Amino acid sequence: MKLLILGNHTCGNRGDSAIMRGLLDAIRQQAPEAEMDVMSRFPVSSAWLQGRPIIADPLYQLSQKQQAAAGLNGRVKKVLRRRFQHKILLSKVAQEGSLRNFAIAPEFAEFAQYCAV
Numbered sequence: 001m002k003l004l005i006l007g008n009h010t011c012g013n014r015g016d017s018a019i020m021r022g023l024l025d026a027i028r029q030q031a032p033e034a035e036m037d038v039m040s041r042f043p044v045s046s047a048w049l050q051g052r053p054i055i056a057d058p059l060y061q062l063s064q065k066q067q068a069a070a071g072l073n074g075r076v077k078k079v080l081r082r083r084f085q086h087k088i089l090l091s092k093v094a095q096e097g098s099l100r101n102f103a104i105a106p107e108f109a110e111f112a113q114y115c116a117v
Contacts (some may be wrong), residue, residue, distance in 0.1 A: 001031055004115060006039040006057060017049035062107045092116075 005023070020038070027034055039057045040046040047054040069077060084099070085108075091099035092112040104112075 001033065002035045002037075003027065004037050004039065014049060017046070021050060058107050058111055062105060066105075 005020075024036060024038070027036060037055060038046070038050070038052070039055045041057050041060045043054040043056040066081065067078065069075075084102075085104070088099045088102050088104055089108060089112055091097040091102075092104070092109070093115045094100075095116070
């Protein structure tokens with residue numbers, strides 16, 4: 001079994017880091033064969049607190065770039081992205097549904113490929 005744990009769980013906060021460490025230990029006890037990857041918006045501080053490698057969240061980094069889009073065109077794209085992006089990503093990972101045929105940023109396509117493996 002392969003697990004990807006992703007979120008704001010270890011953004012340099014010792015309490016969040018302790019919760020994450022407990023979660024990872026519980027998973028390891030229940031399923032010792034599980035492969036666990038952890039992603040964070042703040043991989044450097046998270047890795048230091050966890051004492052394990054943490055992958056940088058590529059979706060967060062890309063979303064920060066996309067949020068800076070200016071003008072009416074940028075605002076329209078932002079609304080559409082917020083509404084449909086997660087559905088398109090899920091369709092691409094699951095390889096099901098008509099939304100899997102929509103084009104997305106290369107970084108998102110790489111992330112969907114990473115999750116599908």
